Amino acid sequence: MADEFDFSPGAQVPLSGAAGQTxxxxxxxxxxxxxxxxxxxxxxxxxxHKSTVKPPRPWAKIFRPRLGEAFSRAVIDRMLGAGRAPLIQSFGIEPQVVVEHCLAAHRIRRERDNWLTAVTVLCGVLFLPGFLMWLLVFTLRTNVSRREDKRAGALATALLVAVGTLAVLFLVKMPFTGFWAWYARAAIVLPVVGWFWAKRICERSAHQLREQWTALLSGGGVGAKIPEAVPGSPGDAAEQVRKELARLSAEQRSNSVFYAGPKGILGMGTRWGSWQLAEELSSAEPGKEFHPFRSWDVITAIQGGLAMLERTPINTGGFPKPSVTHWIVTPIGEKATEVSRPSGTDVDAYTVKTHAIQDICNKQQFGSGDRHYLGVQWTLWDGHLVITMLVTVTVLHDTLRIEVTGHALGPVNPLFNGKPAAKEKTVQKSLRFWETRTVKLPLVDTDEVVRLAARAPLTWYPPLLNWLGGGLALPEPFGLRHVWADQPWRHRFMADDALRAATPVLRVVHAAALKVLKENGVDVEKFGSRASALSGGVQEVSPKKADVYDA
Incomplete structure (x- = not known):
């Protein structure tokens, strides 16, 4: 499959955020x-959708990852890993841009870990006895200080001071002489020197990461620097990254989606409303047959009407240009943990071809198999709101049914919108103990330096690091957008936008369908009455859990 996604001529640099910077x-x-x-x-x-945080081993908490480390590693492995499972489309965002920033953040941390590894080897591994002693002390101190008891912090500090005092006494009263005496002194002192060196390295990378974090949320449009995605020669690791990024973009453009019961169509959000127009097909002229037509003829007319939604007789702004797409919906189980995209001669780069779409639209209307839906979609609020209205046409015996359903994908969880805050804490004043003051904390504290230095040598073999320190397991079936999306109904204006879209879409669908029926000699009186009733009822539309059937 990788051969289908190739660039020519030569290697190209992926441009992050080239379009649709949301x-x-x-x-x-x-x-x-x-x-x-x-x-x-x-x-x-x-x-x-629930994420899973794998806890570290009880005796290896020092190897635990931070959110950025775990998130980057999990997203890179899931979205660029060789032989990965199919992904769900991320409507409203550009998943390639997110992955590129994960690669950029991973590169910053890898450069930091390379320096920390060198420091650990020079000041730790070569003087292993002292390094292990200090590492044990800091591990005990971290475990003690994390307890809820208020005295735990003082006890942890006292432990560190006590060991430091014993180390000084050991230096002064050395029990042996010669080479081993100097080695013992170096084993006590150099790990401490290495800690100061490592602290400078950690602070430098922490500032760099926070600058990127701030720039992204400030709307600066900062691009991700990922030289590892530019192959230097055929067959190297960057070539695989480049192809996987191209595969990700092709999968994002796929017109194949999945319906998972109460979860709705994955990536589009749950179904909040449904309207059906179903009446008998009969000839407008008694004694004569109406002209035969297919579901695809009705869908094609509706598609033309939906494409004109942005036009209005009054200059009020109105709808922005919508995206109108033919979707092939595959049913999966509510608790399914993976999906399988269609393949074969009817599929080109994850996209179902037009002739196959027509066959599904005209023939697969009852029983098992994929179904066809015509969708009109708007991405609003800088990608935080995705409104999708789906239309399907079925003919069973002499009954024509036109169904319109509403789907809404809400904003990204507010957790992702928080900018980096200065690290500080509130303490009591020494003299006026009834008053408090705010004290700024270092960006990288002692425990964090030790944690990063301990993890650095193991970053070369992620499976061992994950086994020791735990990590993040992403919810499946995975898509960057829908697994961390909130409901739009908590935001009044977003809810209004979703509800207001239903009425004009429903009327355009009915008008286009009635026109096709009339042109083919079908009696549209009953259809017209039913459409008028629906048009009146939809004016008081309210969101419901339409996919949760109360049987």
């Missing part, structure tokens, strides 16, 4: 640069 895209991309605890991602989960 707030939702950059909000998700900012997660790659964040330094929060990894468990914070659980706050962004919605009722249908």
């Amino acid at each position: 707030a939702a895209t950059y909000a998700l991309a900012s997660a790659a640069y964040r330094d929060d605890e990894v468990t914070k991602i659980l706050e962004a989960d919605n009722e249908w």
Whole structure:
């Protein structure tokens, strides 16, 4: 499959954010640069999609990742990994841009880890006894200080001071002489020197990551620098990254989607409204047959009407230009953890060809198999709101049914919109103990330097690091947009936009369908009455859980 997605001529640099630079895209991309605890991602989960944070081994908490580290690694592995499972489309954002920022954040951390590895080897591994002693002390201190008991912090500090005092006494009263005496002194001192060196390295990368984080959420349109996606020669690792990015873009353009029961159509959000126009097909002239037509004829007329939604007789702005697409919907189980995209001669680069779409539209209307829907979609609020109205036409016996359903994908969880905050804490004043003051904390504290230095040598073999420190398991079936989307109904203006779209879409669909029926000699009186009733009822539309059947 990789051969289908190739660039020519030669290698090209992926341009991040070349088009469609949206707030939702950059909000998700900012997660790659964040330094929060990894468990914070659980706050962004919605009722249908749950992330899983794998905890570290009880004795290896020092190897635990931060949110940005775990998020970047998980997204890169899931979206660019060899032999990965199919992805769900991310409507309203550009997933390639998010992945590119994950690669850029990973590159910054890899450069930091390379330096930290060198420091660890020079000041730690060569003086292993002292390094292990200090590492054990810091691990005990971290475990003690994390307890809820207020005395735990003082006890942890006292432990560090006590060990430091013993180390000084050991230096002064060395129990042996010669080479081993000097080695023992170096084993105690050099790990501390290495810590100061490592702290400078960690602070430099932390500032760089936070600058990227701030720039993304400030609307600066900062691009991701990913030289590892530019192959230097055929067959190298960058070539695979380049092809996977091209594959990701092709999958994003696919017209194949999946219906998962109460979860709705994955990537489009749950179905909040449904309207049906179903009446008997009869000739307008008694004693004569109406002209035969197909479902595709009605759909084609409706498509032409939906494409004109942006036009209005009054200059009020109105609808922006919509995206009108023929969708092939595949049913999967509510608890399905993977999907399988269609393949064969009727599919080209994950997109079902037009002749196959026509066959499904005209023939697969009852029983098992894929179904056809015509969709009109708007991406609003800088990608935070995706409104999709789907239309399907079926003919069973002598009954024509036209169904319109509304789907809405809400804003990205507010967690992703938070800018980096200065690290500080509130403490009591020494003399006026009834008053408090705010104290600024270092951007990278002692425990964080030790954690990063301990993790750095193991970043060369991620499976071992994940086994020791845990990580992030993404919800499946995975798509960057829908798994961290909130409902739009909490935002009044977003809810209004979704509800207002239903009435004009429904009327355009009915007008186009009635025109086709009339042209083919069908009696449209009953259809017209039914359409008028629906048009009146839709004016008081309200969102419901249309995919949760109360049987």
